[in-house]
Amino acid sequence: MSDIDLNEQATIAYRAMLNVIGATEPTVAQAIRQELADQRTSLKLIASENYASLATLLSMGNWFSDKYAEGTIGHRFYAGCQNVDTVEAEAARNAEELFGADHAYVQPHSGIDANLVAYWTILTHRVETPDLEAKGVRSVNDLSEDDWETLRHQFGDQRMMGMSLDAGGHLTHGFRPNISGRMFHQHSYGTDPTTGLIDYDVMRAQVREFKPLILVGGYSAYPRRVNFAKMREIADEVGATLMVDMAHFAGLVAGKLFTGDEDPVAHAQVVTTTTHKSLRGPRGGMVLVEHEFADDVDRGCPMVLGGPLANMMAAKAVALAEAKQPSFREYARNVAGNAKTLAEGLMKRGATLVTGGTDNHIVLLDVGSNFGLTGRQAESALIEAGIVTNRNSIPADPNGSWYTSGIRLGTPALTSRGFGTDEFDRVASLICEVLSGTSVATTAKGTPSKAKYTITDGLAARVHAETEELLDANPLYPGLDL
Template sequence: MSAELNPESTAFRSALEVVRSVEPRIADAIAKELHDQRESLKLIASENYASPAVLLAMGNWLSDKYAEGTIGRRFYAGCQNVDTVEAVAVEHAKALFGAEYAYVQPHSGIDANLVAYWAILADRVEVPYLKKFSKRQVNDLTDAEWAELRAAFGNQRMLGMSLDAGGHLTHGFRPNISGKMFDQRSYGVDPATGQIDYKALRDTAKEFKPLIIVGGYSAYPRKVNFATLREIADEVGATFMVDMAHFAGLVAGKVFTGDFNPIEHAHIVTTTTHKSLRGPRGGAVFAQESLASQVDRGCPMVLGGPLAHVMAAKAIAFAEARRPEFATYAQQIVTNSQALAEGLLKRGVQLVSGGTDNHLVLIDVHPFGLTGRQAEQALLDSGVVTNRNAIPNDPNGAWYTSGIRIGTPALTSRGLGAAEMDTIAELIHTVLSSTKPAEGSKAKFQLDESVSDSVSKQANELLAGFPLYPSVDLG
């Protein structure tokens, strides 16, 4: 079958023709994005490539529907098809993760976390408080009683991983709304190993007595023992929440099992649906059945109308992840990540925690005399797309940083394997060792153009053997 006749090429070509008839610049930007992604050595740990089926599921008439509420209990009429879409997405999500309950409406990982936080607050604070008033309705509370309830909600405590150890802004840090909702304290890593210090975490939890303990990360290159974290949460009477946004694909693909599977141990689990899960940009919440009624209040408590077209794409992604080949893919992500780490280590590159157990590697660029911002841009100029990231006790702070975070989900989707990871390690080392900081600047640097051109050429030659979306020809 010719490229012009295969379903994927026909679908995307036709879609761009329709877009072009209204605004050619948008059509050009969409086509250019595919070109740029095909030419980029994408090592951003939080990015991936969704399948054509996932992408196409988002561009349709479901986008036109308002559907506040839950399945069968909408605030708008005519939502029977949205009910079907959401029910199918929930069915696949529960089966994929072995969860008691799934909520697929969140628009993002941040939204999913907010839904979870408010569900916990409602379960742990609001419901016990309202029991004081017997059968009275919430709307019947006096102003003084509302003030009392708001005070009960305020200053609840959260314990989460520190930002420089690999935590996320949504785990109680001031720039995010979660840092304004909660009195937050952080746990970190052992300076000697770069890995979570569970004893120190337990001691902090016993002293701080948080309402919520948050597990999960955005830049921690090791497994987390969720069984141990649940033990600590139970000891101090905390609700245990896990944000598995980064490694959901490794859970779905049965790479993380037993003590390392958060679904088996947490009261409530949140995730994004892109990243290692390879779906659309969006979020989801998994919870024990006892929290279901509180999570169902996510819309309108936190969310606006659910995006039915994105829920359709989530259903496709969950269905794809239930196929046997996804487990093979998930395992290859970790195999590739470890091969990339080994390639860097043997070239003398310093890694936080000395390696990786998951999909990401965290490089300490300080020994090269660089900041993360300088290293990030030098690599980008050489065709290697990464992002700067803070490392434990980072002297350069969260903006300039001293680290570079790299991940393998996207390149694994393209079919690259361990041998290619060693080549990529060589390219990264070449750029970092050839880059010199500009005097007096944490952002500017010097890199000979011949080096960046050579690395870019080698990257393109490597990627040529692993075409991105080979079934899609835009002509």
Template sequence: MSDLNAESTAYRAALDVVRGVEPRIADAITKELADQRESLKLIASENYASPAVLLAMGNWFSDKYAEGTIGRRFYAGCQNVDTVEAVAVEHATALFGAPYAYVQPHSGIDANLVAYWAVLADRVEAPRLKKLEKRQVNDLTDAEWAELRAAFGNQRMLGMSLDAGGHLTHGFRPNISGKMFDQRSYGVDPATGQIDYAALRETAREFRPLLIVGGYSAYPRKVNFRIMREIADEVGATFMVDMAHFAGLVAGKVFTGDFDPIANAHIVTTTTHKSLRGPRGGAVFCGPELSDQVDRGCPMVLGGPLGHVMAAKAIAFAEARRPEFAQYAQAIVANSRALAEGLSRRGVKLVSGGTDNHLALLDVHPFGLTGRQAEQALLSSGIVTNRNAVPSDPNGAWYTSGIRVGTPALTTRGLGVAEMDQIAELIHTVLGATTPAAGSKAKYQLDPALADRVSKQASELLAPYPLYPEVDLG
């Protein structure tokens, strides 16, 4: 083992320790790396974190409770957690040019919940407490508390609809956000597949929401956040942006000016994986007017912050501040456009006709397929995607009529524009050869020989771009 590099030594030793307790877990970890190395990963919400990010999560911070904020913990002995969180905040604020960062959320959904409750507390709780001449919720009488609770449950949110590319936390009724708020959705222009800002303005004027949410999980275009902020200001709404999907494009200065959420929104949330290439987790950015409320994320919404994940976030933010990350972010978009253009040239229908960001949305209905059938046929051929609803999707959110493809992960591996065109050919080949099974929205028929041939072509395409080449598990 002495001839191995540091990464290989670290992972081999770690797996040996795990195998000594439960071999099946060690085998699953090893198999996951092998599977990822062999697959064309086109899931827009996935990426590959660096060995440094991954290693930062396997440490003694996992053993430590640290509810509270830096210097104000509810547990003793948190001085090292304070250091980790402070470093993560330092890098996060510098990276995004944000006045304040809260790096404790365990996920993007947690970050959104922190933001929602912070806005509600600022816009609903604080004014009512002032009116009641109270400073603490715990001091309220039962009647006053009932009044406050009723006020919380009577607020309005305007967010992008799920089939237009929004996220389930933007007011989708089965999600807690759809239960917290009286929610209405904005969609896209049926003719262009893009946001109609004039229609959005009219909806906001009529609905008068407390909160307008921008951002998306499956919208293939840039969003003009300046216009959305103008609309929010006009109707007296707080403007929030969920940049979970495209945070790496903001960090890498691909999205600037009108398209930079940090510069235009009152409050911004994100995940730290996806295009940012960090660990699975979340963060919230805001100005001083909301920072006190956001700091209450734990215990308002969150449990104890995960010190080991905050350590990995600090590493990821530091990596994203390097000049090469901006080059990476530019390459993500170049690859996404090349993939979309390659698909379009081959006759594949794309929602909105193309892409400005890291993803494209394919409408597979012209192939006679549901999204689920297309997803599984591609998976059997070594191409990992996910099914996704398209605007006004006749198949709903489960079977769908679309396939979402994204380029952050393959760009991390080093694939470029030329390879994207080849991938477009493989996708078109599989979709064109797949037929639906009679009477089923899930089952499909595809010649196994063709699927095997495409899988081999995918492997050959990936061969010059090894995943984690510094990690040799033997």
């Protein structure tokens, strides 16, 4: 079937869908139309966002959303789940083939859910319960309430180490206000204060001293590759389980850009991910584990999760099938190549980048050093000019995690639209123009504001017009006419 035929069918399907929705709730139908219009006319550089295929999007809206299916394949707490078994098995099989994983658990609703499932999987598998063995208890999933009370004390003594938030880690890697920081005695590793890079010798010394049960790899805003083989060596020295959260860079792993020492699935016992971001699927999560953790992770529901969303598992199966195609490897290469072009384009125009560049899909721009702005001011000025980013902390950030001193840029979404190196160099130029033309405003008390800004008259409108030229040349869902 030709692309033209598919686009025509997609147009018919979406028009019909919107007409049906609009007959009941026109406000929602109009919001859906407007969201597509907004996405088509914005220069999306948010590293955690992408554009799912029309096939993936259509897979989410169907009768699977009506099903309860607690349990897992072939072992449900509800009858009539044979079709759910089919899509869950297909999604798991596609994930295992794509990433070379022993076992895939595709039920998590989000990346946070996936990490919670992973933490509890490791705890239930690793934590010894000698005072319960005499009672014949073989699994923590079989404990009575009294037994659980005993075990809570033992779980509460466990330690976890992950990347600090300001170095590029995620909230779920042990940040104290997050549940991950409350489940464990937690300690963070950071980056070298001069280079911004992970220092594995320093990490090794910290791990030897702290002796965590879980060593967490992965990042949310670290613009470099990670040596997971070395992290596994460090974890093994103290008997820790290496867990890697590859939510941000899963697409680069799936696309075989990260291989060898940089492939987390080859080295970590437990790997979590989202299925959107660089993987370009539906919003959701997965956990990939070695064989020894398979039985424990399959108890994610009801251990952590409620009923799995069968419609989302269907969409995951479709997106993972797409990622198995040779074209996805080219996409992954382009994502990283475009990020390098964006980084070089910013630096040659005087911008300062954390770590001095990138070799993944993320560019972390220090807007304080050269432009004198906070991340919040830079984010707001850029969106006024049609460029969507998000403010982000940088190492030792003087403005904290709310106002920040950086903005995070990512290339997956615009690469999906067909942007190449020429376009990304132009994007770098536009970003620097906006930031150079933006200055700090003062508060009512006459002090410098961390949120308010002023921008040169006419600059935002001119840049916005130039972004529209770029977007018009690289349309989103070309041929889909609503």
